[in-house]
Amino acid sequence: MCLGGGFDGGRSVSDFQAQLEKARGILPLRRVIEQAGKAPANGKWNRFPECPFCHEKQKAGVFMPDSDRFELFKCFQDTCPAHTAVV
Numbered sequence: 808m809c810l811g812g813g814f815d816g817g818r819s820v821s822d823f824q825a826q827l828e829k830a831r832g833i834l835p836l837r838r839v840i841e842q843a844g845k846a847p848a849n850g851k852w853n854r855f856p857e858c859p860f861c862h863e864k865q866k867a868g869v870f871m872p873d874s875d876r877f878e879l880f881k882c883f884q885d886t887c888p889a890h891t892a893v894v
């Protein structure tokens with residue numbers, strides 16, 4: 808995963824579109840979680856202090872998969888309902 812720092816100049820329209828799509832993909836998920844009152848208390852979206860679904864500590868977070876434009880909520884607890892939920 809490489810975030811920023813790689814671009815020098817050649818920013819094209821398609822780059823901008825890709826960034827916009829990325830932003831659109833990020834906002835709804837986080838906003839939905841915020842509005843549900845499940846935002847991480849520590850402000851670290853990639854490492855929730857506690858999973859909002861199963862309440863397991865340090866198991867859940869919001870991730871941006873390299874292959875995808877949209878962030879995903881993921882919990883590493885096998886029994887977590889978020890495993891099967893579409894978030």
Ligand SMILES: [Zn+2]
Nearest residue numbers: 858861882887
């Ligand atoms: Zn969980």
